[in-house]
Amino acid sequence: MSASNDAVARSGTALDEEQVREYLKNNSDFLQRHPDLLDFLHVSHASGSAVSLVEKQVSVLRERNMEMRHRLNALTANARDNDKLYEHTRKLVLKLLEASDLDQLCHSFLQGMREDFAVEYASIILFGDPDDSGGSTRYETPEKLKLEVGGLLKGRKPLCGALRGEELAFLFPNASGAGAPGSGSAAVMPLGATDKRGLIAVGSADANRYHAGMGTLFLLYLGEVIVRLLDRLPATADND
Structure with a gap:
C-alpha cells in the first residue's frame, strides 16, 4: 500500500475515487489476490446492460484479437505485394541486361511496365537529336525537356504527383485525349544524378494514382540500372 493510502487508513477517512484509482494502479495484482471481487464489479456494456468485469475483459480481449488479425492480414497482403513487385522487377532487370542496343533496352522497359507492372502509361x-528517334527509342533535347517538364527533373529521386494536361501529353503521347484535360498523374525518375541523361516515367489518367506519399524504390532502382547500361549499348544493333 502506498504512503498516502496508509495515511488514509490510519485517519479513518473514506477513500475517494482518485485514491482507489491510484491504489489499483500501484497494486496491479489486487484482483488476482482477490478474484471473488470480480463477480461484484460491473461495467456498462455498449448495449446498455451491465456485465461483469470478467465478461468485459473477455470482450476487450476479443476486440484486441480481431484488431491483431486485421493487422496480420494487412502485413500478409503487403508481403505478397512486395514479393510480386520484387519478382517483376527482377524479371525486368534481366531483360534490360540482355538488351543488345538502346532500342531493345527501351522496348524491354516499355513492355515490362505495360505487361508485368500493368501501368497505364510508360515512357x-x-x-x-529528336530526328534520331525510331522504334522504341525517343530522343529529345535537354532544352525541350526543360521547357516542357523542367520541374519534374529536379533532384535525384523520383517525383510523384498530379500533372497538367500538357505535361501528361508530352511524357505520354499515347495518353492524348484520354480523360479530361489536365487530369493525370505520374512518377518521373531522372536518369543520372548530376549529369542528366533523360528520364523514365510511369503515368495514369487518374490524378490521384501517383502521389507524393507512395513508395518509388523500384523506379529508382530501375533508373540506376538503365543509366549504367546507356554508355555500354549502341543506338542500334550491328548486323554486320
Missing part, C-alpha cells in the same frame, strides 16, 4: 526519353 523513356533520352537526351539527343
Whole structure:
C-alpha cells in the first residue's frame, strides 16, 4: 500500500475515487489476490446492460484479437505485394541486361511496365537529336525537356504527383485525349544524378494514382540500372 493510502487508513477517512484509482494502479495484482471481487464489479456494456468485469475483459480481449488479425492480414497482403513487385522487377532487370542496343533496352522497359507492372502509361526519353528517334527509342533535347517538364527533373529521386494536361501529353503521347484535360498523374525518375541523361516515367489518367506519399524504390532502382547500361549499348544493333 502506498504512503498516502496508509495515511488514509490510519485517519479513518473514506477513500475517494482518485485514491482507489491510484491504489489499483500501484497494486496491479489486487484482483488476482482477490478474484471473488470480480463477480461484484460491473461495467456498462455498449448495449446498455451491465456485465461483469470478467465478461468485459473477455470482450476487450476479443476486440484486441480481431484488431491483431486485421493487422496480420494487412502485413500478409503487403508481403505478397512486395514479393510480386520484387519478382517483376527482377524479371525486368534481366531483360534490360540482355538488351543488345538502346532500342531493345527501351522496348524491354516499355513492355515490362505495360505487361508485368500493368501501368497505364510508360515512357523513356533520352537526351539527343529528336530526328534520331525510331522504334522504341525517343530522343529529345535537354532544352525541350526543360521547357516542357523542367520541374519534374529536379533532384535525384523520383517525383510523384498530379500533372497538367500538357505535361501528361508530352511524357505520354499515347495518353492524348484520354480523360479530361489536365487530369493525370505520374512518377518521373531522372536518369543520372548530376549529369542528366533523360528520364523514365510511369503515368495514369487518374490524378490521384501517383502521389507524393507512395513508395518509388523500384523506379529508382530501375533508373540506376538503365543509366549504367546507356554508355555500354549502341543506338542500334550491328548486323554486320
